[in-house]
Amino acid sequence: MIHNFNAGPSILPKQVFEEASRAILDFNGTGLSILEIGHRTPLFEAVLHEACELVKELMQLNSDKEVLFLHGGASTQFFQIPLNFLGENEKAAYLDAGVWGTKAIKEAKAFGQVDVVGSSKDKGYTYIPKDLQIPADARYFHYTTNNTIEGTEMFHIPDTSVPLVADMSSDILSQQLDFNRFALIYAGAQKNIGAAGVNLVVLDKNFKATAGRKIPSMLDYQQHIANGSMLNTPPVFAIYVCMLTLRWLKSIGGIPAIEKINREKAERVYSMLDNHAVFRPTVAKEDRSRMNVVFVIDDPEKEKAFQQACKEQQFIGVKGHRSVGGFRLSLYNALPMESVDAFCQFASSFR
Amino acid sequence: MIHNFNAGPSILPKQVFEEASRAILDFNGTGLSILEIGHRTPLFEAVLHEACELVKELMQLNSDKEVLFLHGGASTQFFQIPLNFLGENEKAAYLDAGVWGTKAIKEAKAFGQVDVVGSSKDKGYTYIPKDLQIPADARYFHYTTNNTIEGTEMFHIPDTSVPLVADMSSDILSQQLDFNRFALIYAGAQKNIGAAGVNLVVLDKNFKATAGRKIPSMLDYQQHIANGSMLNTPPVFAIYVCMLTLRWLKSIGGIPAIEKINREKAERVYSMLDNHAVFRPTVAKEDRSRMNVVFVIDDPEKEKAFQQACKEQQFIGVKGHRSVGGFRLSLYNALPMESVDAFCQFASSFR
Numbered sequence: 001m002i003h004n005f006n007a008g009p010s011i012l013p014k015q016v017f018e019e020a021s022r023a024i025l026d027f028n029g030t031g032l033s034i035l036e037i038g039h040r041t042p043l044f045e046a047v048l049h050e051a052c053e054l055v056k057e058l059m060q061l062n063s064d065k066e067v068l069f070l071h072g073g074a075s076t077q078f079f080q081i082p083l084n085f086l087g088e089n090e091k092a093a094y095l096d097a098g099v100w101g102t103k104a105i106k107e108a109k110a111f112g113q114v115d116v117v118g119s120s121k122d123k124g125y126t127y128i129p130k131d132l133q134i135p136a137d138a139r140y141f142h143y144t145t146n147n148t149i150e151g152t153e154m155f156h157i158p159d160t161s162v163p164l165v166a167d168m169s170s171d172i173l174s175q176q177l178d179f180n181r182f183a184l185i186y187a188g189a190q191k192n193i194g195a196a197g198v199n200l201v202v203l204d205k206n207f208k209a210t211a212g213r214k215i216p217s218m219l220d221y222q223q224h225i226a227n228g229s230m231l232n233t234p235p236v237f238a239i240y241v242c243m244l245t246l247r248w249l250k251s252i253g254g255i256p257a258i259e260k261i262n263r264e265k266a267e268r269v270y271s272m273l274d275n276h277a278v279f280r281p282t283v284a285k286e287d288r289s290r291m292n293v294v295f296v297i298d299d300p301e302k303e304k305a306f307q308q309a310c311k312e313q314q315f316i317g318v319k320g321h322r323s324v325g326g327f328r329l330s331l332y333n334a335l336p337m338e339s340v341d342a343f344c345q346f347a348s349s350f351r
Numbered sequence: 352m353i354h355n356f357n358a359g360p361s362i363l364p365k366q367v368f369e370e371a372s373r374a375i376l377d378f379n380g381t382g383l384s385i386l387e388i389g390h391r392t393p394l395f396e397a398v399l400h401e402a403c404e405l406v407k408e409l410m411q412l413n414s415d416k417e418v419l420f421l422h423g424g425a426s427t428q429f430f431q432i433p434l435n436f437l438g439e440n441e442k443a444a445y446l447d448a449g450v451w452g453t454k455a456i457k458e459a460k461a462f463g464q465v466d467v468v469g470s471s472k473d474k475g476y477t478y479i480p481k482d483l484q485i486p487a488d489a490r491y492f493h494y495t496t497n498n499t500i501e502g503t504e505m506f507h508i509p510d511t512s513v514p515l516v517a518d519m520s521s522d523i524l525s526q527q528l529d530f531n532r533f534a535l536i537y538a539g540a541q542k543n544i545g546a547a548g549v550n551l552v553v554l555d556k557n558f559k560a561t562a563g564r565k566i567p568s569m570l571d572y573q574q575h576i577a578n579g580s581m582l583n584t585p586p587v588f589a590i591y592v593c594m595l596t597l598r599w600l601k602s603i604g605g606i607p608a609i610e611k612i613n614r615e616k617a618e619r620v621y622s623m624l625d626n627h628a629v630f631r632p633t634v635a636k637e638d639r640s641r642m643n644v645v646f647v648i649d650d651p652e653k654e655k656a657f658q659q660a661c662k663e664q665q666f667i668g669v670k671g672h673r674s675v676g677g678f679r680l681s682l683y684n685a686l687p688m689e690s691v692d693a694f695c696q697f698a699s700s701f702r
Binding site for chain 1: 353355357358359360361362363368369371372373375376382383384386387388389390422423424425426427429430434454457458461539541546547548549565567568569570582583584585586587588589592667668
């Protein structure tokens, strides 16, 4: 059996694969492939509607929140956010806690002033900066809830009155959180939401684009809202896979249920690593991500042997990101406990 | 049997559906779904590479051409092109021959001067403007090769030394053309290339972005080229479906072979329409699109009856675009001759 610890695109529930596979041959008994139906048909409108409603229900969003499925991935949000919300003479506060946050900062600097209110660059982003001083006049505060590459996660929402903007690409829907506290949430779908090729955006209606720029239609949140995520042809199949995955999450009990499982998966992996001296988790204990477990093996010979053993035992996607090295296990929602247990058993017997 | 005349997303070859469906359960015998493989793996890199090579081969591109698969659809190209190539004090020439060209013009105006060198707005975009005077100092000339909504197509390449930029979303790969004459070609995939959710861009290396603006990474063609269409997570599955569709096109003889079929399909439909007074094709004869056949039935009673009859006979996607009304048959590459013949037989017996 293959155990897929890919960091994204990553494992999805088996029933999602099965239903998506069927829908490519015959979508809902229509005799048509999901790939050949028009996006402006009741068939697809029902898919998009259900996906949006499931997001609202699972995240318990209030009526101020708009749910969008957009093109371009989280990387497009890096510049779309300041383009809309950060005026030339305004400032925004950013947290520098990993590769993705750094990229978001770089893009924002082209639009206005960026105040980096905390950074863990000094220690290779192995912890989450604490005691943030977020200037009250910042237009918004941007942070990454989970650092996929470095394996840190921010479990609390910062205490500030400044509008919160969060990149939740790699831990959205994995744990309970007061999502209504955010002005804007975005997340690439390819970890906990569905397949690669679409991006979820949750925008508070009261968070207005005041930057005063001419904004191209495709980068204007208001136009996407007015057109219900169909300003142009949406990524139909990717949205369909999101809908299936959201349905699955609801069917197993939603976020409270998956959080319990996710805590248990992370607990088992970190315990095993902590109890075996050959492995060295790289992240400060209190900031350890439940989604991406990063560790190294200091002995190069053993590291190589472990890599080889993982391959032979069909534990895939366990290599650390090229910028960090070592190993990374991604424990997203769809990764079954069986894979965690199989890995722990295998790794704990590694010499 | 269902006959799918959808304007996009639209019919794809049956074997593409079959192979895509299989790959969602087991991609190339790996035991993994195409939806769960990492994009930075040899598995996906091979898919992307093959898709790019097939584009180069089928379009007979010279070595100056870069092939990109990008997010955002053709609508993103509407502003990405002037953002990169049209300086504030420069002008670009545009052709106004349909809804999509009009949108491209609107987006470009935010970046520099737009000279509309021809328009068929006066007659509801039912013909292609001729005798274009393209100013020699224009930064580029932009046109839409096929107007999906109105059903007109431009079969010749304008004679100008100005760099040519073309939106080929709805007729790319349908006929032979000297694609090397273009500085930039773009096309949403969801008609002749593959599934919705990805955009093909063919860029000439000598067409340089000189607009001098700060360009966000995701909108910078050079960064996409440098990263081989993997600046961020690409739409993996949509690209895979493109690769399968391109393979199919090659297997049947490439563009010369499909052009022959496409000419025959269009000829049969237009002949039938011309020979039955109840139908009135709306487009000037010399500009009739081979991809999208637009016609009306002037008698409202008969129009309604024909709509109903199409539905009963399972001819789907035949309703005209909401901005034009009437009927539209899209005859994209994958639409089989059988569907054309079935429609012609059905329609010619309609009273």
